[in-house]
Amino acid sequence: QLQLQESGPGLVKPSETLSLTxxxxxxxxxxxxxxxxxxxxxxxxxxxxxxxxxYSGSTYYNPSLKSPxxxxxxxxxxxFSLKLSSVTAADTAVYYCARHDYGDSYFDxxxxxxxxxxxx
Amino acid sequence: xxxVTQEPSFSVSPGGTVTLTCGxxxxxxxxxxxxxxxxxxxxxxxxxxxxxxxxxxxxxxxRFSGSILGNKAALTITGAQADDESDYYCVLYMGSxxxxxxxGTKLTVx
Numbered sequence: 367q368l369q370l371q372e373s374g375p376g377l378v379k380p381s382e383t384l385s386l387t388x389x390x391x392x393x394x395x396x397x398x399x400x401x402x403x404x405x406x407x408x409x410x411x412x413x414x415x416x417x418x419x420x421y422s423g424s425t426y427y428n429p430s431l432k433s434p435x436x437x438x439x440x441x442x443x444x445x446f447s448l449k450l451s452s453v454t455a456a457d458t459a460v461y462y463c464a465r466h467d468y469g470d471s472y473f474d475x476x477x478x479x480x481x482x483x484x485x486x
Numbered sequence: 487x488x489x490v491t492q493e494p495s496f497s498v499s500p501g502g503t504v505t506l507t508c509g510x511x512x513x514x515x516x517x518x519x520x521x522x523x524x525x526x527x528x529x530x531x532x533x534x535x536x537x538x539x540x541x542x543x544x545x546x547x548x549r550f551s552g553s554i555l556g557n558k559a560a561l562t563i564t565g566a567q568a569d570d571e572s573d574y575y576c577v578l579y580m581g582s583x584x585x586x587x588x589x590g591t592k593l594t595v596x
């Protein structure tokens with residue numbers, strides 16, 4: 367059974383960089399059938415797609431995001447990562463990683479999510 | 487800017503039928519957008535219900551169905567149960583690797 371697990375600091379200071387990693391187990395991140403994505407949810411609000419990455423390193427980002435975003439993949443460690451620069455309080459959210467099916471274009475497996483608070 | 491629209495809230499009686507919709511601020515939703523639907527209860531990760539318009543994800547009860555109704559994607563719950571009380575999100579695939587979430591619908595069963 368595929369599992370995704372987010373990890374990283376739960377508290378980040380304003381203007382600093384938020385960094386999270388999603389470790390994939392029970393399957394290979396190098397499959398050609400899937401993207402790997404990040405989604406976030408501010409407290410009490412809806413879900414927002416941040417971006418996806420393919421195992422080859424091709425990336426796709428939400429053009430509406432205000433903070434600079436970088437998603438990277440490490441196939442040797444079977445994980446992918448998110449970096450959000452110059453964060454503000456508006457970036458406080460639960461961050462989910464998920465697998466995105468390439469053919470049917472949907473998120474089929476989700477991590478449990480991790481809360482990141484931006485505060486000094 | 488693409489905006490995916492959903493009803494903010496909806497209410498259904500136990501055993502009743504409810505249809506939630508997913509539209510676009512400009513244009514019609516078709517199967518080409520691969521509409522998918524997700525259920526989320528407080529404190530939990532989203533659960534995938536429907537993908538590619540009308541395909542139920544593994545383990546999803548048959549009372550959940552997806553379709554295109556007019557110019558929108560739709561999620562219908564037939565015979566609603568108390569534990570269907572959740573937030574429901576649709577996602578449209580816009581092409582070029584871009585996905586857009588709707589704002590979500592809070593469904594109350596009472």
